[in-house]
Amino acid sequence: MKTRFRVQGFIVLTIFLIFLSACSETKQVNVEATAEPAKEEFYVKATTNDAKAKKTLYIGIVNAPVTLNQINTQGSSASLAPINLLNDSLLDVTDTAQFIPKLAESIETQDKQTYRIKLKANAKWNDGNPFTTADVAFTLKLALHAKVESSFKLDFIEGLNDIGKLDEGKTELSGLKIIDPTTFEIKTKTPIDPLVFNERFGVKVNFLPEHILKDANPEQLSTNEYFQKPLVTIGPYKFANYEQGQFVEVTKNEKYYLDVPKIDTIFIKVHPAANLVAQLQTGEIQMNSLPVGLVPITDYDKVKGFENVNVTSAPASEPAEIFFNTEKLPDKKVRQAIAYALNRPLIVEQLLKGQAEIIDGGIPSSHPYFNKNIANYDYNPEKAKELLKEANWDPKRTITFIIPVGNKVREQAADILVQNLESVGIKVDVQKFDFPTLIDKVEKGEHDITIFTRDYYIEPSLYFTTYKSDDPESVIRFKNPLVDELIKKGEQEIIEEKRHEIYNQLQEVLHDEVATLAVYSEKRLQVVSKNVLVGKPLNLGTFNNVNQWDIETK
Amino acid sequence: MGHYIVRRLLISIPVFLGITLLNFLIMNMAPGNPVDMLINPNIPKELLEIKKELLGLNDPLYIQYVKWLGGFFRGELGYSFSSFAPVSQLIGARIGPTLLLAAASMLVGILIAVPVGVISAVKQNSKLDYVMTGLSFLGTSIPPFFLGLGFIYLVGIKLKWLPTGGMSTLGGSGSFGDILMHMILPVIVLGITIAGKKVRYVRASMLDVLHQDYLRTARAKGLSEFLVTNKHALRNALIPIITIIGAEIPLVLGGSIIIEQVFQWPGIGQLTMEAILSRDYPTLMGINLIAACVILLTNLFTDIVYSIVDPRIKYS
Numbered sequence: 001m002k003t004r005f006r007v008q009g010f011i012v013l014t015i016f017l018i019f020l021s022a023c024s025e026t027k028q029v030n031v032e033a034t035a036e037p038a039k040e041e042f043y044v045k046a047t048t049n050d051a052k053a054k055k056t057l058y059i060g061i062v063n064a065p066v067t068l069n070q071i072n073t074q075g076s077s078a079s080l081a082p083i084n085l086l087n088d089s090l091l092d093v094t095d096t097a098q099f100i101p102k103l104a105e106s107i108e109t110q111d112k113q114t115y116r117i118k119l120k121a122n123a124k125w126n127d128g129n130p131f132t133t134a135d136v137a138f139t140l141k142l143a144l145h146a147k148v149e150s151s152f153k154l155d156f157i158e159g160l161n162d163i164g165k166l167d168e169g170k171t172e173l174s175g176l177k178i179i180d181p182t183t184f185e186i187k188t189k190t191p192i193d194p195l196v197f198n199e200r201f202g203v204k205v206n207f208l209p210e211h212i213l214k215d216a217n218p219e220q221l222s223t224n225e226y227f228q229k230p231l232v233t234i235g236p237y238k239f240a241n242y243e244q245g246q247f248v249e250v251t252k253n254e255k256y257y258l259d260v261p262k263i264d265t266i267f268i269k270v271h272p273a274a275n276l277v278a279q280l281q282t283g284e285i286q287m288n289s290l291p292v293g294l295v296p297i298t299d300y301d302k303v304k305g306f307e308n309v310n311v312t313s314a315p316a317s318e319p320a321e322i323f324f325n326t327e328k329l330p331d332k333k334v335r336q337a338i339a340y341a342l343n344r345p346l347i348v349e350q351l352l353k354g355q356a357e358i359i360d361g362g363i364p365s366s367h368p369y370f371n372k373n374i375a376n377y378d379y380n381p382e383k384a385k386e387l388l389k390e391a392n393w394d395p396k397r398t399i400t401f402i403i404p405v406g407n408k409v410r411e412q413a414a415d416i417l418v419q420n421l422e423s424v425g426i427k428v429d430v431q432k433f434d435f436p437t438l439i440d441k442v443e444k445g446e447h448d449i450t451i452f453t454r455d456y457y458i459e460p461s462l463y464f465t466t467y468k469s470d471d472p473e474s475v476i477r478f479k480n481p482l483v484d485e486l487i488k489k490g491e492q493e494i495i496e497e498k499r500h501e502i503y504n505q506l507q508e509v510l511h512d513e514v515a516t517l518a519v520y521s522e523k524r525l526q527v528v529s530k531n532v533l534v535g536k537p538l539n540l541g542t543f544n545n546v547n548q549w550d551i552e553t554k
Numbered sequence: 555m556g557h558y559i560v561r562r563l564l565i566s567i568p569v570f571l572g573i574t575l576l577n578f579l580i581m582n583m584a585p586g587n588p589v590d591m592l593i594n595p596n597i598p599k600e601l602l603e604i605k606k607e608l609l610g611l612n613d614p615l616y617i618q619y620v621k622w623l624g625g626f627f628r629g630e631l632g633y634s635f636s637s638f639a640p641v642s643q644l645i646g647a648r649i650g651p652t653l654l655l656a657a658a659s660m661l662v663g664i665l666i667a668v669p670v671g672v673i674s675a676v677k678q679n680s681k682l683d684y685v686m687t688g689l690s691f692l693g694t695s696i697p698p699f700f701l702g703l704g705f706i707y708l709v710g711i712k713l714k715w716l717p718t719g720g721m722s723t724l725g726g727s728g729s730f731g732d733i734l735m736h737m738i739l740p741v742i743v744l745g746i747t748i749a750g751k752k753v754r755y756v757r758a759s760m761l762d763v764l765h766q767d768y769l770r771t772a773r774a775k776g777l778s779e780f781l782v783t784n785k786h787a788l789r790n791a792l793i794p795i796i797t798i799i800g801a802e803i804p805l806v807l808g809g810s811i812i813i814e815q816v817f818q819w820p821g822i823g824q825l826t827m828e829a830i831l832s833r834d835y836p837t838l839m840g841i842n843l844i845a846a847c848v849i850l851l852t853n854l855f856t857d858i859v860y861s862i863v864d865p866r867i868k869y870s
Contacts, residue, residue: 056725064828066636074636075592149605153597163598222638244637244644245828246820247724267724271818274703275719278711282718436586436833443590473599 055551056265057532060285061293064245064270069227070206071143071150077455078292081268082248083206084543086233090117091202092544095314097368097458099198100544102258103131103234105182107202112191112494115201119182123257125209126238127231131257132181138210140173141166145218153200158187191494199458207234236261236547246270261547273408281306286529286551290314290537295525297409300353303527312526314539315366316357319518320410320453322417326515327477328448329399335514337387338449339377341424346379347413348520356520361507362454362463364521369460369500371507377517384424398427399448404438407453413519414451443473450475451519456540460503461491467515478515555861559854566850574626577842578619581835587611588635588833609635622839631843632836634829641840644825649844651721652821655813656806658741663748664799670749671756672791675764676783686753693750698809702743702816709739719818740817744810748802755798759791766790793864800856804849 063078070087073079090104101107105118123131143150144160146168155164158175166173177185186201209232216224226232230239236258237250248268252261269285277299279285288295295303304311324335339360348356360377363370399421403414411432418428433441442450457463464487469479486506493499510516526537535549536542588609589602606612610621625632631641667690674686710718721736722728763769764787772782811823818824822841829837861867 058724066832067638069638075597076636147608149608155598163600163604165601165604223633223640228637228639243647243820244639245824246720246818249724265725269720269724271719272815275706275818278706278718282711282714284718434586434831436588436590436831437584438586439590440585440587471599 054265055263055553056267057263057287057535057549057551058267058269058285059287059289059293059537060271060276060279061268061289062271062273062276063292065248065268066244067227068230068239068242068248069222070230070233071139071148071152071208072222073151075151081289081292081542082242082250084235085237085250085266085268085546086230086235086239087206088235089203089206090119091198093199093203093458093541094544095538095540097366097540099202103207104202107194107198109194109197112194113188115186115188115194115197116179117184117186119184120257121182123234124255125211125232125234126253126255127209128255129209129211129232130181131207131234133178133184134181135207135210136184137173137176137178138214139205139208140176141171142208142213142216142218142221144173145171147219148221152205154205156188156190156192156196156200158189190492193459193494193496193499196459196461203458209233236543237266240265256547259547262550266546277303280309280527280529283308283529286532287535288525288527288537290524290526290539290542291317293537295527297352297355297522297525300355300525303525308531309527309529312528312536313355313523314526314537316359316364316521316523317539318364318453318456319359319362319521320407320413320451321362322517322519323442323450323452323475324515324517325445325447325449325475325477326479327445331391332513333387333391334393335517336377337384337391337393337424338421338426339514339517340380340387341384341420341426342377342417342517342519343379343420344519347416351409351412351416352520352522355523355525357523359518359521360511360514362466362516362518363460363507364456367458367460369503371504373504374507374511377514381420381424388425393426395425395427398429400429400431400446402438402441402447402450403430403432404435404450404452405432406435409522410451410453417451417519442475445477460499461487464490464503464506467510476515478513480509480513483509483513555858559858562854562857566854570846570850571623573846574623574839574843575619577846578622578839579615581838582615582618584833586833588835591636591832622836626843631840634837635834636828636832636837641836644837645822645840645844648820648822648825651819652807652810652814652823655737655740655744655810655819655821656803658737659744659748659810660799660803660806662741662745663752666745666749667752667756668788668795671753672760672783672788674753674757675760678761687757690750690753693746693753695750698743698747699812699816701746702740702813705739705743706816719816721820736817740810740813740819743816744806744813747809748806751802752795752798755795756791759794760787763787763791789863793860796859796863797856800852800859803852804845807845807848 059081061078061081065079065082066076067074067079068082068086070083073083088102090102090107091099092102093099103119103123105120107115107117109115119131119133125131142148143152144154144164144166146165153164154160155162157173159166159173160175161167175187177187179185212232213224213226229242233239236253236256238253240251241249247270249265251265252263254260268289271279273294273296276285276288276293277295280288280295280303303309329335344358348354348358357365358376359365360374361371401414401418403411405411418430421428438450441447466474466476467478467483468487469484483506486502486509490499490502490506493502524539528536531552533550533552535546589606589611592602592605610618613621622632633640634644670686670690674683677683706718709716716739717723717736722732726732769782769787772786807822810821811826813819814821814823815827822844825837826841828834829841
């Protein structure tokens, strides 16, 4: 008897433990549902007769958004998707790099040094409080506080130090002048191109609600509860739910100051790339997102065959670039030889199925400052061998090629590059690392060449900071007085035509020097379900008209 | 028994501290740090230095560890370096799904392995035995991610019977039935992997017992073959298996990392991957802590269950 009890006890205990963990799970779900009555109401509606009217959109993304903090995005492009749904900035940018007014009624300047911004009078937070210049002042003073981490790059504003912060102990920003509740002025240290102002201040500055955060301690701002659940924001959508690494759920802001959105709920779902394609096929997601929800180009034919989606290609995007360590490869003939040795047409045709473009410089071809007159280095292995001979290249020398893992297409392209180099007589030692390790190695200068992709910048000067000679830990360790001079001139020039001239010349010099070499600019795939009436993933400004987006309901 | 448990728990404390120290050191030896993720030619180096200072990354290692330990004794695990959410909250949200997945898979694994192993042993060298050992071999050798992708393709995409990932339907009710539907595929895959390994153990252990003299005695007394196998033999055969199952629990928790990736199950595995890739030290320390607890507790639990099943074992 006793032994039977023991065995039964063991079985009961095991089952109990399993149920315990199962119960704790269901409990968790219930708590969430009751903590947000609005959401529960929505579930009830969805299952009753109202189901037809509810519009829900599922967007697939590959990297998980790491934060919803609108003033500190941690350099995460994935985080921008939910942040841009929740927050409007003064201006939005379109995929053709045009600016459209959002919170700003107008931005005007006479001297390119004093910018007068008029806010829309009806702009309000999603709790109904008006959005005024007081919120602007509050946000700037807090985000630029010496002890606050923010992703704003506003070092051009008067009163900020070289790294774009208020000096320690300072709380007032001299370059900011509040005129009335809807008008304010920003004064810059020197005249700057309105393009720079529009991008860095107009598009990239998001605002914080003063009435919610006024008592927040700047030194502990990043861990403030608000940034985990930003309930009061000013975008077309408002925060509903966020499961880290899983999804972000937003619901429409009924009090939006522009046209109220047509789609009720948007989910941004995180998937590995393979599942992204599968879920587009099953209809579990209706759209991918750019640039972090890439449908692998290797799946192009497969996705084209799906009946439920439309597939288009975006204009060529930021290129994957080779960065040379010019300290280890000081002879430009060697770098030019490498440029001739690379069979980029093969990469574009075979690997990227023609969905890419070849350029040599890092500025995307759609960029207003792209120099169209530069002829690419052709694929010419003979010429490469010649140049190597002229440079007295030692065939026994092995170059170290450090490749970041994560982007499969880029890794495969890198493999082809390695074969190309070996066929012209350059030995290559390939090392693959995750990104933090790669940065560590590159900063120490352990590489000869490496490959990665830079962000897109409307402001052209940002493409050239890499080539300045004053950074000892720079990826390319490039030193050229003429380049330094042109970079400086370009940054200070505010007349557009002259700036074009300077940057064209700069791009020519850099092309000849080959400190970096673009390999391919991918035309990213835009896969959208056929039941989406308006809405599409774009390289730039995906959510600039999200309130006009619409989907069919069944 | 009570004394034994208390003593084991006390010994666990220094072991536990040792584990955290080792983890901390190894983690910090990896190249790169959380700030490296933000390296960008357009972010001034000075700003990154300020960030390092704010995160305490400029302190010597032992200070960083002592600070972490201090927080731990105050019941705080700190804040994630990437999302700035409290680590306890991050782990708290993930531990439930992982336990659910691991427990359900263990149960499925055992429910398959025990009967299959027993039948295989009783019918030793028959065709049935060969089929079963062959299948168990397949179960062990097919990588779980491959099996997972196969199931996703077949059951999820082609037949459209079950959802392909996640733990519940987004925008759905999150009801028990819904979670159950999402559980089926990952649990089957993990269950098969677990069962594959266990079948051979059960079979071997059972074969060992079946040749013992006391079973002949039992048969001689006129007991039915069913009772002999399932009561007298199985009970003794289970003893070594319990040890193996106990040792398997931490492995299942770790092994579910891959399954969680494949099925986007919102568990600790996914969190671990993200934390490693972003060098999110506080979150990694928190996860290591949980892992250490699980291993120490399952070892203790196994020993206790062992003494329940086998009365010959006495702890004092």
